[in-house]
Amino acid sequence: MTQNSQETVIGRITSVFGVKGWLKVFSYTDPKEGILNYPDWTLALDGKRIPARLEEGRRQGQAIVVRLKGIDDRDLARTYCGAEVMVSRAELPELPEGEFYWFQLEGLEVFTVEDECLGKVHHLIETGANDVLVVQATASSIDQRERLIPYLPDQVVLSVDLAAQRMVVDWDPEF
Structure with a gap:
């Protein structure tokens, strides 16, 4: 999937979590919980771009788990496994001098x-x-x-x- 040059990948949905539509996310942010600071996501999956809204999320052991708006059961959540999580680069905080994304x-x-x-x-x-x-x-x-x-x-x-x-x-x- 070619990403929009104005977006960057900040994580990947890896699996379902529980039966109520929660998802496990592998976060590329530092710290890992930083992915929860971005409420508006674009999911890239099978050549499609899917807008998504983060409703809630938390650290669960070593993983990050999230609930996305409109996803409330395990079967629907499973269809998003493998998706890359992207956000607008404009949402990223400015880094100190000498640091780079x-x-x-x-x-x-x-x-x-x-x-x-x-x-x-x-x-x-x-x-x-x-x-x-x-x-x-x-x-x-x-x-x-x-x-x-x-x-x-x-x-x-x-x-x-x-x-x-x-x-x-x-x-x-x-x-």
């Missing part, structure tokens, strides 16, 4: 301090210790290798220029 980093060209192009950030991976940039080769990169580069601001990632769509990293191209 993942979607802002995706697509940036990555250069070494020697001005060698390594490729573009395709996506990021959360590893627990630190996030990792997945940098895929482009026509202008020094080779056709995919690289996994730790996202460590001020250590590995030296600068991010969103306007120029450019990131500079202190990274050996041989890795």
Whole structure:
């Protein structure tokens, strides 16, 4: 499903919870409960975009469970399993200087301090210790290798220029 460029994915519905239409959601927000701050969702499922309204939600153990408006039984809730949860980027809070949302980093060209192009950030991976940039080769990169580069601001990632769509990293191209 191609998402609207003015939206970003903040979670995914994983399964039903109970018999009254509640759903378990895997939240990509930090903290996990942050997904509950966005009442207007767009669900992307099987090539369709479905508007949804968050009625209530809470942490349940390690999971987030929610009740969406108009979904009040388990069978109906099951039809939404697997949907991506998207919100308008305009609803996201502004971040402090030097912090970025993942979607802002995706697509940036990555250069070494020697001005060698390594490729573009395709996506990021959360590893627990630190996030990792997945940098895929482009026509202008020094080779056709995919690289996994730790996202460590001020250590590995030296600068991010969103306007120029450019990131500079202190990274050996041989890795």
